[in-house]
Amino acid sequence: VGPGAVVELSADRLATALPVAAAKWHSGDPVDSPEREREVLAAAERHASALGVEPEAVAAVVRDQIEANKTVQRSLHARWHADPGGGPGTEPDLSRVRAELDRLTPELVRALADAGPALRSPDCGADLARSTREVADERGLDRVGAAALARSLASVCP
Numbered sequence: 001v002g003p004g005a006v007v008e009l010s011a012d013r014l015a016t017a018l019p020v021a022a023a024k025w026h027s028g029d030p031v032d033s034p035e036r037e038r039e040v041l042a043a044a045e046r047h048a049s050a051l052g053v054e055p056e057a058v059a060a061v062v063r064d065q066i067e068a069n070k071t072v073q074r075s076l077h078a079r080w081h082a083d084p085g086g087g088p089g090t091e092p093d094l095s096r097v098r099a100e101l102d103r104l105t106p107e108l109v110r111a112l113a114d115a116g117p118a119l120r121s122p123d124c125g126a127d128l129a130r131s132t133r134e135v136a137d138e139r140g141l142d143r144v145g146a147a148a149l150a151r152s153l154a155s156v157c158p
């Protein structure tokens with residue numbers, strides 16, 4: 001197993017930044033939610049330990065996922081601020097998007113565990129870069145999205 005599944009799941013996770021940003025735009029909640037971040041990280045570390053993978057390595061990847069997600073949220077908020085009358089029409093339910101994140105993050109932890117040996121291969125960086133380009137292409141990510149995807153994967157190859 002290569003890093004492909006890790007890249008796909010990172011892109012799935014990053015796609016939540018739009019509904020999360022829209023929910024916070026309407027509620028006025030800040031992009032940063034330190035308490036929620038601690039919960040997400042603690043759950044990922046527990047899951048990693050249960051799977052027998054290094055919790056620190058998994059936490060580093062999940063931290064990058066969180067940072068990348070916030071980068072996209074901030075970029076969307078900046079765009080909506082700049083556009084008079086702009087902004088998302090509908091207000092997504094943040095708790096539902098978080099429920100989706102609570103499904104995706106464990107899948108990502110499992111994909112990291114499954115990719116374990118491939119991540120220690122000298123080809124990891126090249127494989128990861130290729131998968132990242134492919135997934136960005138397939139999903140038609142814009143510049144912000146493609147940069148955020150790469151950012152979310154920065155700690156995958158140790």
Ligand SMILES: C=C(O[C@@H]1C=C(C(=O)O)C=C[C@H]1O)C(=O)O
Pocket residue numbers: 020031032033034036037040065066067069070098101
């Ligand atoms: C996605 C959210 O926004 C931020 C990103 C998080 C994440 O990627 O898991 C968690 C908390 C927030 O700092 C959220 O608030 O749920």
